[in-house]
Amino acid sequence: xxxxxxxxxxxxxxxxxxxxxxxxxxxxxxxxxxxxxxxxxxxxxxxxxxxxxxxxxxxxxxxxxxxxxxxxxxxxxxxxxxxxxxxxxxxxxxxxxxxxxxxxxxxxxxxxxxxxxxxxxxxxxxxxxxxxxxxxxxxxxxxxxxxxxxxxxxxxxxxxxxxxxxxxxxxxxxxxxxxxxxxxxxxxxxxxxxxxxxxxxxxxxxxxxxxxxxxxxxxxxxxxxxxxx
Amino acid sequence: xxxxxxxxxxxxxxxxxxxxxxxxxxxxxxxxxxxxxxxxxxxxxxxxxxxxxxxxxxxxxxxxxxxxxxxxxxxxxxxxxxxxxxxxxxxxxxxxxxxxxxxxxxxxxxxxxxxxxxxxxxxxxxxxxxxxxxxxxxxxxxxxxxxxxxxxxxxxxxxxxxxxxxxxxxxxxxxxxxxxxxxxxxxxxxxxxxxxxxxxxxxxxxxxxxxxxxxxxxxxxxxxxxxxxxxxxxxxxxxxx
Numbered sequence: 378x379x380x381x382x383x384x385x386x387x388x389x390x391x392x393x394x395x396x397x398x399x400x401x402x403x404x405x406x407x408x409x410x411x412x413x414x415x416x417x418x419x420x421x422x423x424x425x426x427x428x429x430x431x432x433x434x435x436x437x438x439x440x441x442x443x444x445x446x447x448x449x450x451x452x453x454x455x456x457x458x459x460x461x462x463x464x465x466x467x468x469x470x471x472x473x474x475x476x477x478x479x480x481x482x483x484x485x486x487x488x489x490x491x492x493x494x495x496x497x498x499x500x501x502x503x504x505x506x507x508x509x510x511x512x513x514x515x516x517x518x519x520x521x522x523x524x525x526x527x528x529x530x531x532x533x534x535x536x537x538x539x540x541x542x543x544x545x546x547x548x549x550x551x552x553x554x555x556x557x558x559x560x561x562x563x564x565x566x567x568x569x570x571x572x573x574x575x576x577x578x579x580x581x582x583x584x585x586x587x588x589x590x591x592x593x594x595x596x597x598x599x600x601x602x603x604x605x606x
Numbered sequence: 607x608x609x610x611x612x613x614x615x616x617x618x619x620x621x622x623x624x625x626x627x628x629x630x631x632x633x634x635x636x637x638x639x640x641x642x643x644x645x646x647x648x649x650x651x652x653x654x655x656x657x658x659x660x661x662x663x664x665x666x667x668x669x670x671x672x673x674x675x676x677x678x679x680x681x682x683x684x685x686x687x688x689x690x691x692x693x694x695x696x697x698x699x700x701x702x703x704x705x706x707x708x709x710x711x712x713x714x715x716x717x718x719x720x721x722x723x724x725x726x727x728x729x730x731x732x733x734x735x736x737x738x739x740x741x742x743x744x745x746x747x748x749x750x751x752x753x754x755x756x757x758x759x760x761x762x763x764x765x766x767x768x769x770x771x772x773x774x775x776x777x778x779x780x781x782x783x784x785x786x787x788x789x790x791x792x793x794x795x796x797x798x799x800x801x802x803x804x805x806x807x808x809x810x811x812x813x814x815x816x817x818x819x820x821x822x823x824x825x826x827x828x829x830x831x832x833x834x835x836x837x838x839x840x841x842x843x844x845x846x847x
Contacts, residue, residue, distance in 0.1 A: 459704020476712035
């Protein structure tokens with residue numbers, strides 16, 4: 378599968394948040410690096426169909442972003458997400474599974490599997506409002522992958538996770554990325570250093586780097602810091 | 607002999623490792639539910655207050671009719687605005703709890719969720735009407751259709767006003783703006799009943815002559831407001847932050 382972003386732009390009043398951005402993604406983890414306000418979230422919201430671009434096109438193997446078919450391929454974890462206070466972790470994932478069109482029996486099994494994967498099996502029936510930030514984030518990750526997405530968009534997914542959880546999360550994403558297009562936005566280089574095969578860097582709404590990164594090219598953190606000086 | 611040969615062949619030529627097994631499994635999409643099934647499942651996520659309020663109206667109608675409580679016939683239309691407001695308040699849940707972003711990217715998008723939240727209480731109201739109108743008409747004398755219209759008109763008026771309130775910038779900020787609007791309508795109805803007898807008689811006459819037309823017009827206005835609410839969920843859903 379190929380996800381194509383073609384000359385995408387979005388302007389808010391007098392600020393150009395995303396400026397004629399073009400790139401293509403295929404299976405694997407792609408890191409989206411950029412400082413706060415660089416346009417990462419706006420770009421991702423357009424890639425999920427939440428925001429309509431002012432111009433440009435997003436397609437996955439020719440399927441347009443506005444279609445139900447595209448959404449059925451999609452998994453998304455927003456930077457901040459809410460939840461209904463009466464929901465337990467299990468109910469929350471099952472609710473999202475229902476909206477993603479999963480059949481009840483399959484949704485139930487998938488939910489149990491995912492709660493195991495994110496280490497929340499023992500608190501599955503506890504209300505989310507009693508969870509810590511890291512636990513909520515893990516629920517968010519589980520809901521994002523409940524439909525086995527072909528495209529997974531993660532906006533600052535490691536926020537709120539402790540170092541141990543970060544490592545665990547990175548491993549999970551690396552595994553998912555073997556056969557899924559994963560776009561992982563962060564401003565922390567170490568989050569994607571070891572798992573991203575491809576890299577996009579954004580500054581002032583524009584892509585300033587698009588390509589793979591290997592150790593021979595030097596230290597990514599140093600390169601990143603230099604670009605944003 | 608054949609089995610022995612098979613065993614030998616199995617040992618000598620082991621089966622090749624599956625290629626791109628995970629990719630193949632990923633391409634097998636699980637069976638998906640229909641829109642109708644999704645709507646039914648959404649009923650399970652409608653807040654308890656809607657069901658409790660609807661059940662309370664039915665219980666009140668049945669009890670009042672059974673015991674011949676004199677105010678039953680007049681009180682039910684005055685309660686209907688609250689039922690409308692409770693239903694409309696369902697629409698703001700996603701915004702209130704920050705679920706819009708997640709609900710927008712699912713196969714059944716936020717619009718479908720909102721549609722379900724409008725449709726299910728609407729059907730509930732029809733069920734209430736179907737039960738309450740003949741029961742009241744039989745208990746207190748009168749026509750079922752007229753009784754139904756007396757109940758439906760305040761419901762539809764409140765519904766269309768509340769939908770407008772919820773879309774307005776002020777309504778977005780006021781958590782219980784719709785409830786306030788419904789209380790105002792209800793109080794106005796009680797005031798008219800007690801202090802403006804001429805208006806009450808005129809209203810009853812108007813319903814008798816033009817009730818069906820009025821209900822049809824109000825139903826169209828409400829449907830239009832619902833359509834506008836559904837269409838206001840796209841791009842602006844993000845501008846509230």
